[in-house]
Amino acid sequence: MKQLLIDIAFSLYNSPRYRGIKEFFDSILNDSRNSYKKYLDLMMIFFIISSIIILIYEVQNPIPEWLAYYDIYFISFLFLIEYLLRFWVSNDIHKLIVDEYQKSQFIGKRFRLRGPLKKGIKEKLSYMITPGAIIDILAILPAYRPLRILRFFVLFRVFKLLRYTKSLNQFVDVLANKRFELLTLLFMLFFVVSASGVAIYVLEEKVNPDITTLFDALYWALVTISTVGYGDISPVTVEGRTVSMAVIVSGMVMFSFATSVIVSAFSEKLDKLKERKAFDRIDPRKPLTIICGYGELCKMFMEYNEEELENYIILEKDPQRVKEATENGYNAIREDATSQDALRKYNGSYDNMVVLALVSNDIENIYITLNARSLSRKITIISRTSDKRLLNKYKLAGANHVIVPDDVANVMLMMAISHPTIYKASHAILTGKHMAVIDEIAARAGDHFVGKHLDDIHFKEQKLLLVGIEQNRTREFLFNPQENILIEEGDVLLVMGTHLNLEYFKEIYKVGN
Amino acid sequence: MKKQAFVFGYGKHGRTMARDLKENNFRLVIVESDEHNYAAAVEDGHLNTQLIDVTDDDALQKLSIDRDDKLICIMDDEHLNVFLTLSLRSLYPDITIYSISNSTDTAQKLKMAGASRIIDLYEVSAMKIHNILKKPVATKLLDSFLTNESEISFAEMFVCEDSGLVGERSSGIDFASHGILLVGIVEARNDEFVFATHGLDHSIGTGDILVVMGKNNDLRVFGEQLKCRSVS
Numbered sequence: 001m002k003q004l005l006i007d008i009a010f011s012l013y014n015s016p017r018y019r020g021i022k023e024f025f026d027s028i029l030n031d032s033r034n035s036y037k038k039y040l041d042l043m044m045i046f047f048i049i050s051s052i053i054i055l056i057y058e059v060q061n062p063i064p065e066w067l068a069y070y071d072i073y074f075i076s077f078l079f080l081i082e083y084l085l086r087f088w089v090s091n092d093i094h095k096l097i098v099d100e101y102q103k104s105q106f107i108g109k110r111f112r113l114r115g116p117l118k119k120g121i122k123e124k125l126s127y128m129i130t131p132g133a134i135i136d137i138l139a140i141l142p143a144y145r146p147l148r149i150l151r152f153f154v155l156f157r158v159f160k161l162l163r164y165t166k167s168l169n170q171f172v173d174v175l176a177n178k179r180f181e182l183l184t185l186l187f188m189l190f191f192v193v194s195a196s197g198v199a200i201y202v203l204e205e206k207v208n209p210d211i212t213t214l215f216d217a218l219y220w221a222l223v224t225i226s227t228v229g230y231g232d233i234s235p236v237t238v239e240g241r242t243v244s245m246a247v248i249v250s251g252m253v254m255f256s257f258a259t260s261v262i263v264s265a266f267s268e269k270l271d272k273l274k275e276r277k278a279f280d281r282i283d284p285r286k287p288l289t290i291i292c293g294y295g296e297l298c299k300m301f302m303e304y305n306e307e308e309l310e311n312y313i314i315l316e317k318d319p320q321r322v323k324e325a326t327e328n329g330y331n332a333i334r335e336d337a338t339s340q341d342a343l344r345k346y347n348g349s350y351d352n353m354v355v356l357a358l359v360s361n362d363i364e365n366i367y368i369t370l371n372a373r374s375l376s377r378k379i380t381i382i383s384r385t386s387d388k389r390l391l392n393k394y395k396l397a398g399a400n401h402v403i404v405p406d407d408v409a410n411v412m413l414m415m416a417i418s419h420p421t422i423y424k425a426s427h428a429i430l431t432g433k434h435m436a437v438i439d440e441i442a443a444r445a446g447d448h449f450v451g452k453h454l455d456d457i458h459f460k461e462q463k464l465l466l467v468g469i470e471q472n473r474t475r476e477f478l479f480n481p482q483e484n485i486l487i488e489e490g491d492v493l494l495v496m497g498t499h500l501n502l503e504y505f506k507e508i509y510k511v512g513n
Numbered sequence: 514m515k516k517q518a519f520v521f522g523y524g525k526h527g528r529t530m531a532r533d534l535k536e537n538n539f540r541l542v543i544v545e546s547d548e549h550n551y552a553a554a555v556e557d558g559h560l561n562t563q564l565i566d567v568t569d570d571d572a573l574q575k576l577s578i579d580r581d582d583k584l585i586c587i588m589d590d591e592h593l594n595v596f597l598t599l600s601l602r603s604l605y606p607d608i609t610i611y612s613i614s615n616s617t618d619t620a621q622k623l624k625m626a627g628a629s630r631i632i633d634l635y636e637v638s639a640m641k642i643h644n645i646l647k648k649p650v651a652t653k654l655l656d657s658f659l660t661n662e663s664e665i666s667f668a669e670m671f672v673c674e675d676s677g678l679v680g681e682r683s684s685g686i687d688f689a690s691h692g693i694l695l696v697g698i699v700e701a702r703n704d705e706f707v708f709a710t711h712g713l714d715h716s717i718g719t720g721d722i723l724v725v726m727g728k729n730n731d732l733r734v735f736g737e738q739l740k741c742r743s744v745s
Contacts (some may be wrong), residue, residue, distance in 0.1 A: 066600070289646075298617055300639035308647065354646060382642055399703045404639040409613045410529045413632045417518065417583050417611060422667040423697055425724050426655050438651045463686050463696060467726065472648045477654065479665045479728065480694055492650050496696070 002113050006101060009094035026089040032280060044082070048157045051075050054152045076140050078233035080158075083136045090127035093120030108275070131172070135159045171272060172369060178265045185258050189225070192254070196247045197221040203239045210234075225251035271319070274326075275333040278313060279345075282331075286311040287352030292368050293359035294318075294325045297384060297405065301358070302330060338367040343375055357383040362390055366397050373398030399409075438467065439502050441493045441510070449509045455483035462505055464497040519544060519578060521567060521597055522588030525555040526613050530585060531559055532674040539583075544576065547592075559564075567597045573604055586612045586628065595622045602627030667696070668732045670723040676739040691735050693727030 012018050027034045054071045057063060058507045096116035104111040127133055138156040175182065201217035208223065210233040211217055220233040223249050235241050282288060287311040291298055294488040298314065314332035316322045325332035335342050343355065353376070362385055369383050383399040385391065416423040443450050450456055459466045468479040472490030487493070495502065518539040520531050527543070531554070534591045543562040546552040554562040565729040567588070579586065584601055588594040594612065601610055612628040614620040620633045644652040650699055657665070672678055678686065697708040701720030717723075725732065 131714060234522055278518050296635045297638055300633075301642055304639055304643045342723075380646075382645060384638065403638050406525060406636045407529070408637045408641050409632045409634045410526055410533065412637050413526075413530065413585070413587075413611055413613060413630075414533045414537070416630050416632065417534070417585070418539075419667070419669065420722055421669045421722055425696055426667070438648065440648050465696070467651075467694060468654070479651065479654075479726075480689070480692060492719045494654065495649050498708075 005113060005117075006097065006111075009097035009101070012094040012446075013098045022089055024091075025030050025085050025505050029086055029089065035283075044078075045161060046076060047075050048161050051154060051157050072142065076242055077143065079136065079140045083133075083140060084240055086133070087124065087127065088138065091120065091123040093117070093124075096120045102392060132163055132379065135163065145154060169278075174265050174269045175262070178261050179270065181261045182258070185254060185261070189254060192247065192250050193218060193221045193225055193291070196225070196243050199243050200235060202214045203243070204237055208233075208236050208240070211314040224248060225253065225254070227251055232339060271334060275335075278326075278333045282313055282346065283311050284346075287354070288312065289354045290315065290337075290343065290346060290372075291356045291358060292316075292365075293357070294321045294330075294332060295360055296359060297358045298356075299328075301356070302328075312344070338364050338371065340371065343368075343372055351378050353378070354380045354382070357381065359384075360386065362387060366390070369394060369397040386433060438494065438496045441495055441502075441506065443472075443487055443489055443491045443493070444510075447487050447510050449487050452487055453483065454481060454485050454487065456507070457487075457494070462497070463501045464495050464505060467496055469493050516540065516581070516583070517542065517579065518583040519576065519584060520582070521545075521586045522594070523550040523559075523562070524587065524589035526587040528553075528557070530587060531557070534585075535559075542576070546588075550589075567593065568600070570600055570604065573600055575611050578605060580610065582608065584608055584610045585664055586610060586623075591619050591622060595626050597618070598623055598628050599626040625691070647706055664728050664730070665726065666729055666732065666738070667724065667726050669699075670725055670736060670739055672717055672719060672721045672723060672739065674719045678717050678739065683717055685716075689724065691727070691738075692724045692731035694724050696724045698723055 028037050028040055031037065051071055054063065054067060084471070096119055097113070099115040101111050106511065128137075138153050139155075139160045141153045158341050197214065197218035197220070201211065201214050201219060204211050205217075211220065216233060220235075223230050223233075224244060226400060227248070227297070230375065235244050270388065288310070289309060291312060291314045293315040294314050302309070313332060314322075314325055315335040315337040316332055317334065317336050319334050322332050322334045337343065337357070337359070346353070355368070355372040357372075358366040359365050359368065365383050365385060369381055372379050372381050381399045382401045383394050383397075384403045385394060386404070388404050388407060392400055392405070412423070415426075454466070454469075454502055466481070468477055469481050469487070470477045470492040472488055472492075477494075495505070497505070514537050515605065518534050520534065521544045523543050523545050527550070531543055536645065541556045541559060541561060543559050543734045544567065544707055545554060545564055546567045551562060551564040559630060560591075560709040563576070567573065584605075586594050586598050586601070588597060591614075598610055598612060601608070609629045610627065611623065611630050612623050613632045613634060614623050617633070619635075620631050623631050625712070641652070646649045654665070683695065683698060686695075698717070699714055700707060700715070701718055701722075707715060725735070727735070
């Protein structure tokens, strides 16, 4: 039995297909950035609303049998599947078993199945008692026909609606932040209601015909303190009325206090909610650029990249600057990029991630560089420094490129003075402000020029100038290459020409461009 | 005759600029109004350093600035820098003034004050980051030109009267056999830069500047064939 469980755990652990399927469901159910989740959500919302409409219609009118079947079995069945899927993806028991097994193998201890199994089941159980899971299971219950009372649980399908809008979670989050204040208020409410309820019960039970039980008294206290005041029960003695007045005053104070707590919780959280929006705009499957620091350099960079940069986020500490960036239409959030988690949140694949550390403070920049490098070796990091002497430190911290703005400016100025024509030419071909630009064309598998010799491609006739080729094999740059060179996959051609000619070239030779 | 350059301001940019200009064989005059910086310049071995009040037009006039000289305004104080640019422009209407700015606002003011070429610190840096990301191979190549690390570089070839190229069509010359690439031509007639890839068939005339790219050796050989001193 034990061996069987271990075998199952390992085969699941080693199966990429199982993991893939589980990840797929996890992502489509829980990851708001999954682009298909939207459709699933819309579908579920449709089923929920149709179910609720049927319930309301059913109150007065008989409904056709097929509709009842649709409502009771089909929808409930879907919900059941959804519940089971959520339950399934909530944690990985097999992983716990494998981990524990390997750990015990490693230290030579006898492996006991109990520990990981208990832990896994505990995790599952704690998932089951989350509000979302409880609502889910209550929403399935109406499927059980014989108990009419269960029809009432269709209402939980309304709550399920909230599950598909992010607002419920946000609302709970916001309130959870003020847990202490709200609990204190609740406790006070409980105290005042029970105290005044008991008081009125003792004082008026004999005199007042409306108050016969303690429940009546408590009901009266709550109705009064909430300022609802139905008036079905009212005190008749002087003592009773005195208690009422005290209850009324404390009720006003308490409820206005509660309102202000909730309002302030929301206004405090408003920025965070906005950030969530900026965060959601990122597509994890596309290459991501994280820009740290919204200063002069960042502004310029954004101006240059406006069109090409789709998937990016700006992290800035200063709320004033975040506001400015947002007003300029950039995707910015308030975040200290030097903190450990700031960059970790964006873990998609780090392969195509670019981190730009453009803060004006060198110490922060080095910290950001280290931070990013500690996440993955694959991230491309470009840092800016104002002090040339720190170059080495940046390289040690793991920056791929370091920009010294003062230096770059000096070099450019020097070139403008000593080689004005070249300055103009190189400036123009890199920025593409004039007609001619320099472009890099990477040879990927399937491109039509892969496997051809350079002289087979008539660059000159296409009004293009082949400056050189960086060969994938050697990573070496060949300037003005010989005509018999074979283009291989992974090579990069450096070509100069007008936009139009370059586009045309890519159209002919590139696949899926 | 050596080209002469005036560097106004021996601050954070001034130091590097002065050194680089010296390396590029410029005759250097450093002008400072701050005593501390002035002392630093003298200490760094820049003999021709003058301490004057740059807000004083008479003092500026006494500097004996020639028409072909390059003026580089890179004072640390940006207000002073703009003021100086304005004074120099009013004194010497035809001269080339270079400057470095550290914001779009300053760049605008320098432009209005009359600077001929302004390098915006953040603009060039932003551009560089952009190029590193989008055009890594080209950037590496161009960077290597600047640092003189590679054997490949850009050169400007001045076409003089007696070079064999005068009168030839640009498309007729086989640059490739010389191992070099023609990037573009600055026409003498209108001082306009025309890229080779524009497909224009240009008839080369005296005074044109050919911008070519190639291995240093091939460039030198080609330059000698032009029987002209290579301008670069």
